[in-house]
Amino acid sequence: MIRRIDAMHQRFGKLDGKKCRDCSNFIKGRYHDKTLQKCEVYGMTHSEASDWRQRWTACGQFSKEYNGRCIMETLSRSKEPEPPNCGATMKEAQE
């Protein structure tokens, strides 16, 4: 299975010199007793399969608004155990 950040680099290109932690699409929040880090463009679930790393090199979607399907949904061989949810999950997490 393709690595999450590699899927983003393939799709949007790689932005050397920038890190995901500085991107407006990088979401960090608490959900129950866990701290979650997600990429809103890739897609967000409660699963670790969508966890994101601050240190990853940014993609070309860095701090840009995105209205398409979350990338996780487009990966045909995804083994995601729960359906992707582009947005609602982290809105809950940030409350």
Ligand code: SF4
């Ligand atoms: S959209 Fe932002 S957080 Fe997501 S991979 Fe690209 S740079 Fe990283």
